[in-house]
Amino acid sequence: MHRTIFKFPRLFVAESFSGTLLPIRAKQSGPFLVGSYQTVSGSRDLLAYGSRRNPIAKSFGLQVVTALQLGHKRQASDLLSEADVADHALNAEDIIYILEYCARTPDPLFVMETWRVLEGKNIALSWKCYMLITRALCNGGYLEEALQLVNFVRENNHMSFILPLYNCFLRACIKMKDMVLVNQCLDLMELQCSGKNEVTYTSLLKLAVRQENLSAVHEIWREYCKYYNMNIISLRKFIWSFTRLKDLKSALQTLHHMVDLAKERTSVCKTVEGKFYCPQLDIPIPSISSVGSSEYKDQQANSDSFDDEGLRCKLICSEDDMESSTRIRSLKGPYRNSVEVILRWSFDDVIYACAHLQNDELAQKLIVQMQKLGLEPSSCTYNSLAKAIISVGRIGDAIELLKEMESKNLKPNDSTLSLLSINCSKALDLDLAESLLNQIAASHNALPYIAFLQACEAMNQPERAVKMYAKMRKLKFKPDIRIYELLFSLFGNVNFPYEEGNLLSHAEATKRINAIEIDMLHNGIDHSKRSTINLLKALGSEGMVQQLLQYLHRVESKFFSHILDTDIFNAVLHSLVEAKENHKAIEMFRNMKVYGVLPDAATYNILIDCCSNMRCYTSACVLLSMMIRDGYPIQTSTYTVLIKVHLEYEDFPETLELLDRAISEVEKPDVLLFNTILRKACYRERIDVVETVLHAMYQQNIQPDVPTCSYVFSAYARCEFHNIAVEALQVLSMQMISHDLDTLEDIRRRYEHLILSENEEAEIRIMQIIQDSLELGAALLTLRWCSILGSSISWVPDQSPWAKRISTLSSNE
Known part of the structure; x- marks a missing residue:
């Protein structure tokens, strides 16, 4: 999009009044007067300026905004350019009304056009106007233009309201994750000695959380305590920061002091937008409260030194806590409701952290304390508790908690249902996992569906996977490559492992694979390495060797060569050896070198297994030598295939000696190593060999x-x-x-x-x-x-x- 770089008009600076510079009446008079203020007591009165305007007086601004809302920007521009006409007198309230709309929408292009009109009419602007213009540019993503405006205000020595502009710009840069401009803004603030206020500290907290910088949060805490008295709003922000960075100890300490602070009758108000704030002068004031004392700051700085059990005991309701509950309940009016809401939010944040840290015991204790304080847990509270319980694998308790929520007409959110469904799938409880998935309203998270399909694969129930995939299609859920990887594994083969493939199963497998690939093409998804391996394994398990080699040649083409690696060749080699296509397997091993693909330990094990098909122990020894030369140690699986080659000659004494060698050299033999010998000994009715192998198993x-x-x-x-x-x-x-x-x-x-x-x-x-x-x-x-x-x-x-x-x-x- 083409951006118009604009110049800024000349500003008029107010005289010093009580040490503070405020924008005052412009040098013009009449309807073009903008920004005349009376003495104000704080920045929030300035923000409220223009909100109590006369509906009749704002008729011109209303016409412009209405045109913008209808999408008639040319008509709005014409109205703005004709503002000099007698019938369209442009006053301060009209400008504020237009700029507020542009900031809220946002519409940075029209706000710049409005700026040019004001410049052409030589109209001076108020602090409110500059704030709205900056906000419109920032909300619209025009950060460079917003920075120009901030620099313009700074260069014209309007230091009385430069900090709010810096805060607006800083907040937008953090939201847009533009760290270059964030650092530039912080450097300018430090260079101009603009200082910091509560809004600045809030933005810095968000930045520290985004950067996962816990030490920065503690540093902000210490600096904040030097200049401000902690209030219930600021404590809530710090609790949010600590919990997002998983500092549960600091969060619990801060929550404890927050509960103590709730006993006081401090005013808590709401802005027009519905945000909570504590009305006070937002200027640096040395803290003298107990919360900001050096003792408590030292506790925050050294939170790791606190004993976990002692910290938990602080949060168990005592008689003092019961007194706090009585005082909170005795409060009347909006203050009580506001305090309860803010406290509940902070408790929710800490319980949310408990879920991430798998501390279900502490989460339940916090719920108990909330109830003793007279705070009724919300749906969000129960969802966080459910996640904490699920995180430690207590699926049954989580189900009981969901029933309790239902009895209170509280509904679990989709993320809770998804997490519980995933854990049920991992536990192979397909009925419960499917029931939970059916309760999810509209989630585009693929993880619970992937977990369910994986469980279907583990339980060998492809029919349930078909139903779930049909539901996903009905919900217009766009699958990703992970879904297709599982579909190839679930439906790529027909008879395996129960019986060998035949012509009918080959035709069905081909039909299924083609259908999955067509669906992939329809959704614009290419094969991954895992999907290719699963497809090759499906063809190999059905014994479709010719189709297997044809697909490998397709992978070798320039379109898919980027996924051609050792794992791909190992899948093909394994299928060829299982089908006893020994010469093709050897030829495939030679082709690996042509493509520059290096064999690994699994490759050599597969080829040694191929030697058992050919009953060639000499070739197996040669491959073993190559394997050692390439730097791969002999593992249990290697000894297993070597024993399998030995058993083709039915040389049991040599085989038992090889077993003793394997036991002495490998770190931990597995049961497959012993079963390989037992199988052959059972077939040959060698009881002596069976009992010798069992004795070795007993010893190991x-x-x-x-x-x-x-x-x-x-x-x-x-x-x-x-x-x-x-x-x-x-x-x-x-x-x-x-x-x-x-x-x-x-x-x-x-x-x-x-x-x-x-x-x-x-x-x-x-x-x-x-x-x-x-x-x-x-x-x-x-x-x-x-x-x-x-x-x-x-x-x-x-x-x-x-x-x-x-x-x-x-x-x-």
Whole structure:
């Protein structure tokens, strides 16, 4: 937009009156007189000037503003330019009325045009006019022009009202995040020794919060206390600053003094705009109140030295607090309402900080104190408390709090519902998460929907994800790339992992992938690295090797080459190895070097796994050597695939030696390392190998999982050791729950009735437990099966004869 750079007219300076310069009557007379003031007692009287104007006298200003409101700027300009005509006399109230509209709208272009008209008519302006012009320019984003005006006023020695202009400009620069102009304004204020007032300190507090500068807030506090008596409004601003910067200790101390200050009958008023203020002379006055004392300032400066427990005790209502409650309730009229509102806001701010710092206990104590002070918690208060409770994972308590809010006709806001829904999704409680999402009115926050889709993926319930995505489309929710990444993972494959792909599933998978990509194109979203990997994995899980390679060639094109990296090739290599396309996998490894993509540890593990398909241990050793040469340490996953290659030769002694080496070299072996050997030993009915591996697991304190139980039970059953099979299954099921006897005893008290019950509903209950914890549910189901077979359930697995024999096996056995 073209900006008009304008010149400023000559100003008329008032004479000194009681040490203060005030704008006075211009040297002209008649209808062009602007800015004649009487003696004023403070800046707020100046701000109120022009608000009590005669409706008939402002008829010309009303015509101009009406034209602007209707969008007829040319007509408004014509009216303004014809102001010299007798029927259109331009007076001070007309100018104020027009400038107020331009500042409120804002309309910086018309305010500059008004300025030029006033300049052409040689009309002097008042402090109010300059303030409105500056505000219109600042609100409209014309900061450079506003700075010109401030400099113009400063150069003409109008120091009596330069500080309000600086404050207006400073506030706009902070809002526009223009730090260059902010620093320039602060430098000018310091150079001109303009000083600071309460408005300045408020702007500096906002700047410190935006810069996350807690030390600056404390410095502002100390400087403020030197010149001003703290009032309930200023304390509220400092509390807001402390809570936004997560300084809970300082916020609590300030809140405590704020409650003490509320006992006094200090006047609290409202401006025309509905803002609270304490009427007082806004000039530097040394503080003599207890709040501004050096003792309290030292407390604020050294807030970290306070004991947390002692600080909490201050906020628990005592008899003095009850007296404060009585005094607050005894206040009458608007003061009581104003004090209650301001106190409630400050309590809300501190509870909001408790939510961010995950301090739900303190948040609840603050609620109790509010009620004892006679402050009824608002919807905002309950929302902050709910977030504090949710932050520590107490979902059930948060639900109860929402019910309490409903009983009080208070509605939780969308952010609270979103946060609770996210936590329910993380807990895999899809019913509750979906119910909360349905209560959200109109939120464009994608996080709760992403969390729900992730939960659907974890629970393998794509049908629920389809319904949620359909709801998102109905709400005209524009998805982002994270949504599409999950859609490829959820719907890219059809039969996996239950059965292998076939022609029908291939056709369905292709149809789904095409539909998702078309939707991406419609919304103007390109593939990300994660969406590409999920798509490639979907094609690989369906065994669609040809389509997989075709899509990789598409990624290799110049349009998507920026996302081509090691993870992309690893996804393709893994799918090729799973499909036993060994030669294509080797060729793909060679292509990585052509594109300059370096392999990582996962790449080498996949290729070593490929060697197991080809039964080539020599190639696996070569790859292992390359892996070490490239600086990648041998990890548990590497030993797992090496053991898998060994087992292709069914060389169990060498395999067990490799297992011992893995245990001694890796930091923490995982259960998959042992299951790899157990699987082959079960198939070959090698009980000796099974028991040796179990002995190693016992020594390393490795908890078995469901496949471990399956392999061990099957190995004994194949060899017709049925009693030992049931005994081993019972012991491993106990160990799958926990190795700790106290934990097992707790599980016994809670679930033993389900194991021994003859009611069929017990199995339904256990299946519900499986949804929350697979290991616990599977262990309970297995123990119930052992009980049905007539085996007595012992909750001390180490006392089992089989477990004792396994634990005492020799490593050479």
